[in-house]
Structure formats: structure tokens, C-alpha cells
Amino acid sequence: MAAVTRDDVEWVGGDGALGEIFCLTFIKQVDEAEALSRLGALPDTLCRRTLQEAHEAYDSYESGYAELAFALDLGTWTVLIEPDGFQGSLIELLTALSRGTEAVSVQRHDYADHGFGYAVDGTLVTKFEPTWPDRRWGAEPDRLLEQMRAAGLDPDVEDDHVSGAYVKALLLAGLITGTVPHPDALAGELLSAEVEPWFSAASPPLSHGPTDxxxxxxxxxxxxxxxxxxxxxxxxxxxxxxxxxxxxxxxxxxxxxxxxxxxxxxxxxxxxxxxxxxxxxxxxxxxxxxxxxxxxxxxxxxxxxxxxxxxxxxxxxxxxxxxxxxxxxxxxxxxxxxxxxxxxxxxxxxxxxxxxxxxxxx
Known part of the structure; x- marks a missing residue:
């Protein structure tokens, strides 16, 4: 398999096919239907759709502002695609997605924070905002340092602010998984479902609870x-x-x-x-x-x-x-x-x- 390069991920920059807000979550050795189910897919909404249909549902009161996710088989890995979404980037869901396997998440959000996370068998290994790669947390925050540097996310550079960080974060995901989706694969209909994380195996949010x-x-x-x-x-x-x-x-x-x-x-x-x-x-x-x-x-x-x-x-x-x-x-x-x-x-x-x-x- 050819190595993933910068050219393979440039398409997510600017006004690319996924726009200004999206989440891509890679899950190893899990098929499309199971990947969606782990994210909290509602079975009666499972069908093939286009990304445009997801954008329309997300902006529609009548649809309940439904959040949709798509699944794409990449071989050893399946990638979950959330247009306008972020669920796979949350610690609780990312770790749940990784149980019995591995999961890598890349989040672009031009109006909040970008994100990168890597979890193995229910444990968060490392997570960080790619714009500031020196600020990491998790069970082993330094495990991916070699791949981070190769992707242009060197935490030791003097200027700790990385521009276009989410593009480099997707390259990092590609260096871990050996694959990234091609934009042509997103042009047609993909297996999709409305997702409601309430029905996933994610734990209650870590931030929820009394502060007294x-x-x-x-x-x-x-x-x-x-x-x-x-x-x-x-x-x-x-x-x-x-x-x-x-x-x-x-x-x-x-x-x-x-x-x-x-x-x-x-x-x-x-x-x-x-x-x-x-x-x-x-x-x-x-x-x-x-x-x-x-x-x-x-x-x-x-x-x-x-x-x-x-x-x-x-x-x-x-x-x-x-x-x-x-x-x-x-x-x-x-x-x-x-x-x-x-x-x-x-x-x-x-x-x-x-x-x-x-x-x-x-």
C-alpha cells in the first residue's frame, strides 16, 4: 500500500467537499453498519444518502435538525463521516468506538476548535487540538510523536500555532491507518443513518456532574x-x-x-x-x-x-x-x-x- 501523503489530504482544506465543520473517525476492522451502530445509529433511518441530504437535514426544523453520519469502507479501516458533526471527536464516544480495536478521529470546526484523538480498546491514548500540538493529554500523550512530526505537527517548534492544522491532522490519521478517503468516493450515495449518541455505548460526559x-x-x-x-x-x-x-x-x-x-x-x-x-x-x-x-x-x-x-x-x-x-x-x-x-x-x-x-x- 502506498504511503499517505500531503496530496492525499489537501482536499479537506478551504471549501472542500465537507465544508467548514466535519468529523472523520476511522475504526479498525469494523464494517460500515457496525461502525454506524457504535456511533448511535437509529436502525430505522439506515439507508444510502448523499452528503447534501445530510446538510439539508441538519438545517431543517422539520427533520429535528437531524445529525447524520456516513460510513465508507477503506479496507482494514472504516471511516465515519459526519458533515456538520463532531460526535466522533468526543472522548466518551471515541473511546467507546475503540473498544476491542482502534479509533482515530479528526475534527474540523472553523468556529470553535479543531481536534485529533486516538484511542485503543476503550482507552484514550492521546488527544489534542492540532493548532497547538504541544498541548496533549491521554494515557500516552507522546506515543504518536514520530508520526506527528512527519505530518507537520511537531510540538517542539518555537511557533506553537499551526496553520491549516486539521489538514495535517488528517495526514496524521493517514499515517496511522495507512488510508484516507478520496473525495470522489464522497460524491455519490453512501450508507448512512441518523445518529443519536444516547443509544451508543458511550459513558456519560466526563464534564457532567456537581461542582460543589x-x-x-x-x-x-x-x-x-x-x-x-x-x-x-x-x-x-x-x-x-x-x-x-x-x-x-x-x-x-x-x-x-x-x-x-x-x-x-x-x-x-x-x-x-x-x-x-x-x-x-x-x-x-x-x-x-x-x-x-x-x-x-x-x-x-x-x-x-x-x-x-x-x-x-x-x-x-x-x-x-x-x-x-x-x-x-x-x-x-x-x-x-x-x-x-x-x-x-x-x-x-x-x-x-x-x-x-x-x-x-x-
Whole structure:
């Protein structure tokens, strides 16, 4: 196989086929359908589409501002292509994609940060913003130094700001994988699906959770059964506040998670359909604020309600996560950081006492 060169990646620069925002994630020895599934593909949306269809869906209120991903077989590796997207660049998803294999992610975002990440079997090896390659983190941040220098991402140069960094990041990915997609392969229809990471195997976001030192310490010290109980009871409280407690399958799923049993909610289940609806509505609420043609589609009350559905969906996802500490931390986020009426200082104090094993005051 010929080595990947700068000429093989120049097409992503400027106003190339993928535009100003995209994510390319390479997964080794995983086929197209499985790669999409790992990203949280909704099975009933799986079909062949063009990139233009993805751009149109992403900008459409009626489509729920759907995020689509495409999969392209490159031989040993499959690349996931997210026009306008970034999911594969997130630590939680990248590490989930890499379980049992390897995954490499390249993110271009002209209005935020570019990104590069490499994970192996569920562990983040190295991650950095290619514009500043000297600022890296992960289990082995220096593992790729030789390839980084070959790609033009030398962290030891005096000028630590790299221009056109995402092009060089794609070259780095090519040096690792031995392959990159050719722009001609993106011109037609590719296997694709709407993706909803809620249904992936990614852990709750590492950044989600209480910031109060007392609550953080109590979470760290509490035994697993208490952590699961707090996550379950707080999610149940939120369901009651939002009048969602009668959602089919919800009570059973939360109870099973509290008992420490594995819980999987499929996108085509009754509960899964409700989750999809909540997430879609929350996405419409947020994205329509910057969409002049759709801003009036929701009243202020409808938008606030939709936002709270998104908070609840995130808390439920956390409560069902099998690792109790991460589950409790993320499930408590609406209580400690959410909007009224989800944020409740009195209930927060009660949770803190429960985690510490203290009796409730009379």
C-alpha cells in the first residue's frame, strides 16, 4: 500500500467537499453498519444518502435538525463521516468506538476548535487540538510523536500555532491507518443513518456532574448501592416533576439499574421512542433559536419545556449507566446545575445527607 501523503489530504482544506465543520473517525476492522451502530445509529433511518441530504437535514426544523453520519469502507479501516458533526471527536464516544480495536478521529470546526484523538480498546491514548500540538493529554500523550512530526505537527517548534492544522491532522490519521478517503468516493450515495449518541455505548460526559466540593467528596466516598439509589431516585423525581413518570418502560428501567442490572434501551422500543422524541424536541428548541425561519415554531413555554426534556433524557442515560460513580455524578447534574424547577437546593441537601449516610433531620 502506498504511503499517505500531503496530496492525499489537501482536499479537506478551504471549501472542500465537507465544508467548514466535519468529523472523520476511522475504526479498525469494523464494517460500515457496525461502525454506524457504535456511533448511535437509529436502525430505522439506515439507508444510502448523499452528503447534501445530510446538510439539508441538519438545517431543517422539520427533520429535528437531524445529525447524520456516513460510513465508507477503506479496507482494514472504516471511516465515519459526519458533515456538520463532531460526535466522533468526543472522548466518551471515541473511546467507546475503540473498544476491542482502534479509533482515530479528526475534527474540523472553523468556529470553535479543531481536534485529533486516538484511542485503543476503550482507552484514550492521546488527544489534542492540532493548532497547538504541544498541548496533549491521554494515557500516552507522546506515543504518536514520530508520526506527528512527519505530518507537520511537531510540538517542539518555537511557533506553537499551526496553520491549516486539521489538514495535517488528517495526514496524521493517514499515517496511522495507512488510508484516507478520496473525495470522489464522497460524491455519490453512501450508507448512512441518523445518529443519536444516547443509544451508543458511550459513558456519560466526563464534564457532567456537581461542582460543589462537598457533593463531589460525598459522591467519591459513597458505596455503590447508595450511588445507584441516588441516581435512580433523582431520575424518578425529575420524571415526576415533568409528568413523565407514566412513560412506558421508564419505571422498570430505572428500578433495574438501581439493582445493578444491565439495562439496554433500544431505539425501537417504547421507551426508546420516547427518548428519541425528547431529544429531538430539545434539539429543535436549541437550534431554532439560531434559525430565523423556525424561531417562531415554538413559544417560550414550549421551548423551556423542550429544554427540560433534554435535561431529563441526559439524566436518565446517566442513571442507566453501569458504573455507579459516573452514573450518580451525571444523573445529579439537573439537580445541581439545571434550570428551575429541576434545580432544587432543598433536595440537593437531602441527597448530600443520603450520600453521607446521615439521618434526615426531624
Amino acid at each position: 466540593p462537598e457533593m463531589t467528596a460525598a459522591l467519591r466516598a459513597a458505596p455503590p448501592h447508595l450511588l445507584r439509589a441516588v441516581a435512580a431516585r433523582e431520575t424518578t423525581r425529575l420524571a415526576t416533576v415533568l409528568n413523565l413518570e407514566d412513560t412506558p418502560g421508564l419505571t422498570e428501567a430505572i428500578a433495574a439499574a438501581e439493582r445493578g442490572e444491565p439495562v439496554t434501551v433500544s431505539p425501537d422500543s417504547e421507551l426508546g421512542a420516547h427518548v428519541r422524541s425528547w431529544l429531538r424536541r430539545s434539539r429543535q428548541a436549541g437550534r431554532s433559536l439560531n434559525d430565523p425561519s423556525a424561531r417562531s415554531e415554538m413559544s417560550d413555554d414550549e421551548r423551556n419545556t423542550a429544554f427540560m426534556l433534554g435535561w431529563f433524557a441526559d439524566a436518565l442515560n446517566a442513571a442507566l449507566w453501569p458504573e455507579p460513580h459516573a452514573a450518580a455524578r451525571a444523573a445529579l447534574r439537573p439537580l445541581t446545575q439545571g434550570p428551575p424547577p429541576l434545580h432544587d437546593p432543598v433536595q440537593e441537601a437531602t441527597v448530600l445527607r443520603v450520600l453521607r449516610g446521615e439521618p434526615n433531620p426531624k
